[in-house]
Amino acid sequence: MNIEKKSSIEKVFGLIGLAQRSGRVSSGREAVVISLNNKKAKLLIISTDIAVDTKKDLLKMCTDKKIPWIELGDRLELGKAIGKELRVAVTINDLGFKKSIIKQAKELQLAESMGVDEWRK
Numbered sequence: 001m002n003i004e005k006k007s008s009i010e011k012v013f014g015l016i017g018l019a020q021r022s023g024r025v026s027s028g029r030e031a032v033v034i035s036l037n038n039k040k041a042k043l044l045i046i047s048t049d050i051a052v053d054t055k056k057d058l059l060k061m062c063t064d065k066k067i068p069w070i071e072l073g074d075r076l077e078l079g080k081a082i083g084k085e086l087r088v089a090v091t092i093n094d095l096g097f098k099k100s101i102i103k104q105a106k107e108l109q110l111a112e113s114m115g116v117d118e119w120r121k
Contacts, residue, residue: 009073010106013081015101016045016090020082022093027082029054032089036061041091042098044069048080050088058089068098070105 020026035041036058039097044062046055047070050067072078079087092098 003040012072012101012104013077014120015076015097015104016081016092017083017090019094019097019101020090022094022097024092024097025082025090026093027084027087027090029076029089032058032091033061035093036065036067039067040093041067042058042095043067043092043101045078045092045101046071047073047088049073049074055087058112069104070102070104 004005016025026032026041032044033042036044044058044067046058046069050058050071060067061067073081075086075088078090079085082090092101
């Protein structure tokens with residue numbers, strides 16, 4: 001990864017960290033599933049190295065509940081962003097943070113892939 005892209009991705013992870021510090025993040029498989037099921041989640045962020053079956057299950061929940069998702073960084077980077085150990089998935093539970101993170105990821109073309117309804121107005 002070049003230095004410019006690394007600096008850009010750090011901006012997105014910084015937003016995720018701010019969301020964590022403000023209590024607007026759920027992390028850990030059980031907490032993420034609960035957040036998605038209760039539609040508390042506004043955005044799911046998964047790591048690029050998430051297990052195939054876990055990814056499939058979480059993305060199905062997002063599709064069913066029309067919750068957008070982004071695939072971004074690896075489990076180490078995602079965990080570090082929220083001040084935790086390795087994390088393969090987190091949810092952002094705040095509309096403002098969701099919009100900022102999606103906007104930044106799109107502008108910087110950082111996300112490996114994105115889905116569901118984030119492009120709807």
